[in-house]
Amino acid sequence: MTFYLALSVLLFCVGLAGVLARRHAIMALIGIELMLNAANINFIAFWRHSSAADDLSGMFWMIFSVAIAAAEAAVGLALVILVFRHRRSVRLDELESLKG
Amino acid sequence: MEPLKGLLSTLWKALTDQPDPKAPFLESIPEDYRSLASAVLSVAPILMVFPLLFALTTVLERKGLGRIQNRLGPNRVGPAGFLQFAADGLKTLTKEDVVPRAADRVVHFLAPIALVIPVLLTFAVLPFGRNLAPIDLDAGLLFFFAVSSATELAVFMAGWASRNKYSLLGALRAVAQMVSYEIPLVLAALSVVMITGTLSLSAIAAAQSPTPGSFLAPWYVFTPWGLMGFLLFMIAACAEANRSPFDLPEGESEIIAGYYLEYSGFKFALFFLGEYLGLFASSGLAITLFLGGWNAPFAFMQGWLPSWVWFFAKLATLIAVFIWIRGTLPRVRMDQLMGLAWKFMIPMTLLTLVAAGLWHRLPSAPLRWVACTALLAGAFLVLGRVLMPRTRHGRRVYRYAD
């Protein structure tokens, strides 16, 4: 159990570091995906170690989280493409104006 | 001596449909190695049978295409040209392996491997015979689709790592095509899942066993929704395998060879192998889902042949149909391809799901036959009508030439 939680923590922090450090918008999205996956590890680990016998909620949370991640990726990447079309750049620190 | 006897006994049991064929061999070897031996026993036949089938298919395909074009086809190497595959294999093995200087070497090297491994993994869940499923996974169908979705990534890796614009265009075309056709493929398979209520491929195959006393086996292809689902599944599988008429990722006329343009020698052979193995796997899945798996078509034939013979006979038939289609149809255009997937295939598969639901809910046989047939035929006609005006050509008029 400690192993999974530690793995999840490390994965989450790798994702967080990526989001904070990289300039490219898509890399930030990759970091967010990693953080979501870190949460998924927790869901599965807690499901496996939960006390209720037929409780599958951890697994369902994980499946729903995957679905949400897919939706997030689709919309997020569409936004990135849209921004690129407008500004010809997807560097996060170059996108500083609030006006399109 | 003991293991050899066990192996022969295992082989005999596997070939004669007896339950638990692995047992005699596993009992003859030490306890510690049993799980490893079991894995080898599952994998080795797949690795032997399907590449051989691939080799035979390449020869037969070329002969068949030749005959369709009123030619003889390969007839030089071996008896009637049947050893052509050995010549081709030796040639690809001994050819120089050229990697472009600008290519991303690691990804370029990994791409063919990343294509072949998932395709081989998909065979793990197909039930080839009554007791011959390598892994009887509870979520077998999901496993099949999950693993086969990794091939798209391999295709992209190949196209991108070659650093060639034609490769990249071919890869993007292939990926777009595979993603688009994966939806109808999965939806068509789902109708069967709805009826059987299981994702296990062995259970789906077993559900189509003929009941004693009946005449025709209850294959799903013999129902209206099953027939439509089967046709849609085959079209989608054809597109997934990048086969003619959907082979425009490798359209010679505009992008030369598509994503494996910069591959030569053995890596090219691996791509070729992967493509055909993917075709076999899709056909095997279609057989399992719609054509009754390893069951005989009529109840009275059930005991005549071992179950795997039925499976491979159906597989050979489907491969022949694929070759026949390849010999007949010209390549479609990109917009036609996408239009077919999104405007026709997906609505049709969704309606097939509805029809399967109706079939499940409606009580009496004549009523559900009529309702499902009417629904699907009507949808087919209407969607066909909506699509057809695009393909209807008038008489060609030449304005300037005589």
Place this chain on the structure above:
Amino acid sequence: MEGGFIAMPTDVILWILGGLILISAVMSLALRNLIHCALFLMVCFLGLAGLYLHLNAVFSGLVQALVYVGAVGIILIFAILLTEGGGTETGSHLGSQWRTGIGLAVLLAFALLGAVSNSPQTTQAARHTEEPTVREIGLKLMTDYLLPLQTIGLLLTAAAIGAVVLAMQEPKPRKDETP
């Protein structure tokens, strides 16, 4: 799935998978070439799928492989190719405050690791050592979890339509409308 094909101790497999996941995650954020990053991300996702399979969550593992590798990965690659052309980034690939960001992440990692190592939860033994059948999952999904399922379906539909609308090519001004 139990213990793999070869009788290898479970711990070794776990360590291998964990190492694979972490290394590929780091690589997927550290490399300059965006396509390499995406490919390493796929390796990471496959490692996670393997981990789930190893934890007897076969359904979850397969969903992970199907959705992340088959769908998210492909969209990601398309997005990369549609924006930067898939090449190596020019200039620095790190933001201006990257030291602060990584420092924050490391601090958080230490804090969370400390919390995890002191947690009483972690001593619980694994209960679910048998994988739930797909039938069980399906039945539960269609009874107890029906509302979340439908909400997710709605969300996915909305996301799909939204993504299409966002990424749709803006209609070019027609000729007769231009001044």
Place this chain on the structure above:
Amino acid sequence: MVPRVILGGGIVKGMIETARNFVGSYTDASRLTTVEYPEQRIPLHANARQFPFLVFDGTDPMAGLRCVACQICEKECPPQCIYIIKDSVKKPDYLGKMQMQPKVFDIDLSVCMSCQICVEVCPFDAIKMDTEFELSNDDRFAGLLVNKHQLAKPNSHFARIHPAEAAEVDGRLAAEKAKAEAKARADAEAKAKAAATSPPPAGNPSSSPPPKS
């Protein structure tokens, strides 16, 4: 058959057509459009042309070569693949007249474009087009430069590959030769007559009329 309105009707029609071809190719040998090449060959067209060759008469290739090394073909050849050096020794042609002969006559196979202009311009019917098409070679330098020994082929070969043209050329040459012989005979006869009627011919300087001074 299947009405065109139904989607897929055309596909079924096409499938039936190819199935008919497939079965027909087994039952009806006349459907097969190709031949098994190295063993079976389709006879070439009468005006097929691949690469020039030099025609010789008689049995000795070098002695019977019709080429007189006039170098017209060398000058006219568009890709300039012909190379000729004249020999200092002359040899008699088919009329018995002394003519030049080529010391070197090379054609570069890799450059020749089979245009047949050399044949058109040759006034002596010495160069003609061959129908031999298996010209590949494993030596891409020396092997592709064809010299006069390799180029020389008997007139019978020409008659075999292009019978009509050869008959025409042979007829013309025979007519010329006959004309030349007739003329020679006439000349000889005239000379003989002149010799008979006039005082003894040259050889006897004393009997010749005295030169005018």
